[in-house]
Amino acid sequence: xxxLVESGGDVVQPGRSLRVSCAASGFTFxxxxxxxxxxxxxxxxxxxxxxxxxxxxxxYAESVKGRFTISRDNSKNTLFLQMSGLRPEDTAVxxxxxxxxxxxxxxxxxxQGTLVTVSS
Amino acid sequence: QTVVTQEPSxxxxxxxxxxxxxxxxxxxxxxxxxxxxxxxxxxxxxxTLIYSTNIRASGVPDRFSGSILGSKAxxxxxxxxxxxxxxxxxxxxxxxxxxxxxxxxxxxVL
Numbered sequence: 001x002x003x004l005v006e007s008g009g010d011v012v013q014p015g016r017s018l019r020v021s022c023a024a025s026g027f028t029f030x031x032x033x034x035x036x037x038x039x040x041x042x043x044x045x046x047x048x049x050x051x052x053x054x055x056x057x058x059x060y061a062e063s064v065k066g067r068f069t070i071s072r073d074n075s076k077n078t079l080f081l082q083m084s085g086l087r088p089e090d091t092a093v094x095x096x097x098x099x100x101x102x103x104x105x106x107x108x109x110x111x112q113g114t115l116v117t118v119s120s
Numbered sequence: 121q122t123v124v125t126q127e128p129s130x131x132x133x134x135x136x137x138x139x140x141x142x143x144x145x146x147x148x149x150x151x152x153x154x155x156x157x158x159x160x161x162x163x164x165x166x167x168t169l170i171y172s173t174n175i176r177a178s179g180v181p182d183r184f185s186g187s188i189l190g191s192k193a194x195x196x197x198x199x200x201x202x203x204x205x206x207x208x209x210x211x212x213x214x215x216x217x218x219x220x221x222x223x224x225x226x227x228x229v230l
Contacts, residue, residue, distance in 0.1 A: 037166075037221075044224040045158070045166065045209050050217060059217030062121065095165065105213035106156035106171035113165065 002026040002109045004096050009114030012086055020114050022079040022096030030054070030074040033099040035107060036081050038092035046092070049081065050099065064090075086118045122146065124212055126222040132200045132229055140225045142193040142210030153212035155193035157186060161206045169208075170195060197227075205229040 008020035022034070036048040049060045049070040058070050069082040079096050093115050097107035123145035132138035142155060157170040168177040170186035173193065183198045193212070197204055210222040 035219075044207070045160075045211075045221040047211065047219045047221055050219070057217060061218070061220075097166075104172060105154040105219065106168065106211065107158070107166075108168050108171070108177065110165045110168075 002098065004098065004109060004111035006094060006096055006111045006114035009094065009116045011117045011119060013120050014087060014118055016086055017082070017084040018086065018116060019080055019082045020094050020116065021081075022111055024077045024079065024096075024098075027098075029072075029077040031101055033101070034072065034079045035097045035099055036070060036079075037095045037097055037107070037110075038090075039095070039113075040089070040092045043092075048094070051079070053101065083116070086116075088118050090116065091118045092116060122214060122220055124210065124220050124222040126208075126210060126225045128223065129226045129228070132197070132227065134202060134229055135199055137196065137198045138200055138227065139189070140195045140197075140208055140210075140227070141189060142195075142212070142222045143191065144212060153193075153214060155186065156211045157184075157193075157195045158209045158211065159204075159206045160209065166209065200227075200229050202229050 003025045005023045012018050033052050035050045038046050038048050051058050051070045067085045071080045093113040095113045096111045098109045125143045158166040160166045169180050169184050174186040185196050187194045207224045207226050209224045213219050
């Protein structure tokens with residue numbers, strides 16, 4: 001069955017960096033685009049970034065552009081989000097989610113999320 | 121900045137019908153933005169309900185349906201159940217790789 005398992009969440013100080021990961025299994029990872037979505041405590045969902053199936057294309061929300069970098073390793077079925085210049089407002093649960101091929105523009109499977117806390 | 125607007129909260133009685141809407145701030149119709157809908161209960165991962173405006177995801181009961189009402193995407197729950205008490209989020213694809221979630225609707229069933 002399709003599984004997405006995030007890891008790497010931690011407590012970090014403002015201005016520092018952190019990388020979170022998402023391990024995929026149960027499907028052919030290299031066929032799918034993958035997204036990061038975050039949710040601040042008590043708040044709604046926020047789309048963060050997407051990477052194409054082969055890593056060629058990467059797109060970001062304005063709130064993270066220039067600070068976050070999405071990447072993937074298809075040989076290891078793993079998605080990454082490198083976060084730098086972290087701010088308190090980046091505190092959130094970070095979910096990875098799969099996007100089906102064929103320009104369908106939605107998310108069909110989600111991971112359980114990993115918590116990133118930015119605090120001094 | 122593009123904003124996607126949903127009703128912050130709605131309530132419905134068990135067995136009744138409720139419609140949630142999702143509108144783009146620019147006033148452009150949501151129909152061209154491949155709306156999808158997600159359900160989330162507190163402490164849980166979001167669950168995909170509807171994609172491409174009106175296609176139910178696998179395993180989603182047929183009391184959930186998607187449509188376009190005027191220039192807004194809509195999610196209708198026909199015959200609401202107590203288990204439907206959740207937050208609901210729409211997602212719109214704006215083009216050039218960018219997607220945006222609505223602010224969410226907290227639905228109470230009472």
